Amino acid sequence: MNAVTHSARTHTEHKTNTFKWLLKREYWENRGGFVWAPLITGAIVCFLTAVLTVIGVVRFKSSGAANDLQFNGSLAEHARQIGGIGDTALMAGIILTTLVLAFVVFFYALGSLYDDRRDRSVLFWKSLPASDLQMVLSKATWALVLAPIFSVVAGVLIGIVLWLIIGTAAAAAGMPNASAIFTHANPLSVVGNMLTAIPVYLLWAMPAVGWLMLCSAWARSKPFLWAVLLPLLASVMVSMAGILPGININYGAIWYTLVYRGLFSVVPGSWAPASTAFDQNIQRAENANIQGPADLMNLMNVSNLDVLGSADLWIGAAIGVAFIGAAIYLRRWRELAD
Amino acid sequence: MNVANHVISARGLRKTYRNKPALDNTSFNVEAGRIIGLIGPNGAGKTTALKAILGLIPFEGDLKVLGMDPRKQRDELMNEVCFIADVAVLPRWIKVKEAIDFVDGIHPRFDRAKCERFIANTKLSPNLRVREMSKGMIVQLHLALVMAIDAKLLVLDEPTLGLDILYRKQFYQRLLEDYFDEQKTIIVTTHQVEEIENILTDVMFIRDGKIVLTATMDEVAERYTEVLASTDTLEAARALHPIDERTLPFGKNVLLFDGVPRPQLAAFGETRNPGLADLFVAIMKGTYA
Numbered sequence: 001m002n003a004v005t006h007s008a009r010t011h012t013e014h015k016t017n018t019f020k021w022l023l024k025r026e027y028w029e030n031r032g033g034f035v036w037a038p039l040i041t042g043a044i045v046c047f048l049t050a051v052l053t054v055i056g057v058v059r060f061k062s063s064g065a066a067n068d069l070q071f072n073g074s075l076a077e078h079a080r081q082i083g084g085i086g087d088t089a090l091m092a093g094i095i096l097t098t099l100v101l102a103f104v105v106f107f108y109a110l111g112s113l114y115d116d117r118r119d120r121s122v123l124f125w126k127s128l129p130a131s132d133l134q135m136v137l138s139k140a141t142w143a144l145v146l147a148p149i150f151s152v153v154a155g156v157l158i159g160i161v162l163w164l165i166i167g168t169a170a171a172a173a174g175m176p177n178a179s180a181i182f183t184h185a186n187p188l189s190v191v192g193n194m195l196t197a198i199p200v201y202l203l204w205a206m207p208a209v210g211w212l213m214l215c216s217a218w219a220r221s222k223p224f225l226w227a228v229l230l231p232l233l234a235s236v237m238v239s240m241a242g243i244l245p246g247i248n249i250n251y252g253a254i255w256y257t258l259v260y261r262g263l264f265s266v267v268p269g270s271w272a273p274a275s276t277a278f279d280q281n282i283q284r285a286e287n288a289n290i291q292g293p294a295d296l297m298n299l300m301n302v303s304n305l306d307v308l309g310s311a312d313l314w315i316g317a318a319i320g321v322a323f324i325g326a327a328i329y330l331r332r333w334r335e336l337a338d
Numbered sequence: 339m340n341v342a343n344h345v346i347s348a349r350g351l352r353k354t355y356r357n358k359p360a361l362d363n364t365s366f367n368v369e370a371g372r373i374i375g376l377i378g379p380n381g382a383g384k385t386t387a388l389k390a391i392l393g394l395i396p397f398e399g400d401l402k403v404l405g406m407d408p409r410k411q412r413d414e415l416m417n418e419v420c421f422i423a424d425v426a427v428l429p430r431w432i433k434v435k436e437a438i439d440f441v442d443g444i445h446p447r448f449d450r451a452k453c454e455r456f457i458a459n460t461k462l463s464p465n466l467r468v469r470e471m472s473k474g475m476i477v478q479l480h481l482a483l484v485m486a487i488d489a490k491l492l493v494l495d496e497p498t499l500g501l502d503i504l505y506r507k508q509f510y511q512r513l514l515e516d517y518f519d520e521q522k523t524i525i526v527t528t529h530q531v532e533e534i535e536n537i538l539t540d541v542m543f544i545r546d547g548k549i550v551l552t553a554t555m556d557e558v559a560e561r562y563t564e565v566l567a568s569t570d571t572l573e574a575a576r577a578l579h580p581i582d583e584r585t586l587p588f589g590k591n592v593l594l595f596d597g598v599p600r601p602q603l604a605a606f607g608e609t610r611n612p613g614l615a616d617l618f619v620a621i622m623k624g625t626y627a
Contacts, residue, residue, distance in 0.1 A: 012447075012449070012488070013446040013447055014446055014448075015446070016443060016444050016446050017443060017444075018444045020443070021439070021440055021443030021444050022444070024439075024440070024443070025436075025440055028431070028432065028433075028436050029429070029431050029432075116429065119430065120423075120426060120427045121427050121428060121429035121430075122427075123421075123423040123427040124423075124427045124428055124429065124480075126392075126394065126416075127416070127420055127421045127423070127484075128416065128420075128441060128444055128445055129413065129416040129417045129444060129445055129446070130416075130444050131412075131413040332412075333395070333396060335394070335395065
């Protein structure tokens, strides 16, 4: 450490916060995917919804059906079900952005350690004092934590807009007690449940993101083909081997492990089948007596946290950590891509 | 042989690419406060040697850069070392201000004010992206970033490739005027030997992964002499075993001698210091044969 004290005397040094700036760097490069992709998709969907509801309301009114709107039954139950429409709109917004998230995370992870080796800019990043460990972890942090948070925030915004559009349309169409869409909704329950999806996503998507980053760090060319074809062909070959007599293979488990967990786990919510409460949820859905939007909402808004009790999630996360570790090693020694 | 004074000390470096040695038992030392030209034909191992120094590739042998092993202590080393690996490596999406913010944010030795002063002398504006710049502007940005870093060792691998002559001259001029001092060491590889020979203090010729010549420019001037021999002195001069000979128009011959005292050669004709390019050609003779 003598060298350090010596250099501190002869050079002026200032404080640095490498990880923070690596995260900013990723944002600068990928804000199109992280921020604009969900917002633009949301804006388009909101616009289409608005146009459709205007058309719908106009046609509904001109048909004279509004005069036939009658209501008999419990007012409280009616309000509860109408409130479910608001929750559904909110949830639709969030589901929309999480679907966008699946694509964004997939292609981000796949390019994260490959693109800069292809355009040689890795040589610039490597000329600066940021370790490969920090560089890879900053990218994993975006894929697994920050991009999902952005996605939920954008989803809530879009959901609120959809909610307003539908509520206004319902009132304009003369739906009885339409204000219940706002007063009897449970937005905190919906948003709260979506927030729990963020830590679950981190753990659940780890093997897929890890695998994609590993391929990204390893491939000399065409990381997409390696990342997708390798698990796919492996599964196909194992399935074909099963044609031979005397071999008993659990194909489902192979496909599930390699393809579903290795690739499709970037899709938020894809953990539902692995949840310990999955059978129970299905049962509940089968027995459900759906009277309106609120009942439907009840079935859709299931807890994300049940999956934390499954070995599947934790084994996957451990494998994901190993993949990311391998990606860090490859980042250190791998040379440029073609 | 005080190891502490060596910025780089390499012993027996070996690196093989597909059975072809890129570094073949290579050994050399680099002292502080020098500007070293690492010169060799294509595929001689220049870039491999630089990559080894920068800890970018695995290799065999004993290498210390600023007292550190680049294989094991690369993260520490990069606080003291900077490199430009040709100009086309700045990411195309980055803006001038983002590049400055980023380097300022992660490099403890980056002097932001100095960098902005360099930028102010160019046509670069804060919101300009690299993809909108000409190659000359990209190199101006890269140079401004790197020169504002107070690194002990700067490695330049073909830094002016593809630039026009104005930018090439400006590049080395600014390095000399605004960056280099006796605390710093610069290693540079280039094919445009003529453009850097007047700024070098030392030269290293590399061929087939081996260092074939390492000398200060003064030593080169002392050891090698060119004689402009006329037809009547030519045979006598040839008897002293020149290492190279080329013919000029009007029947004159230029003979290049290694280690023959200059007064002795003066008898055959006009003597002068050989250009680095001519010396290079003489020493590398037969490389591509």
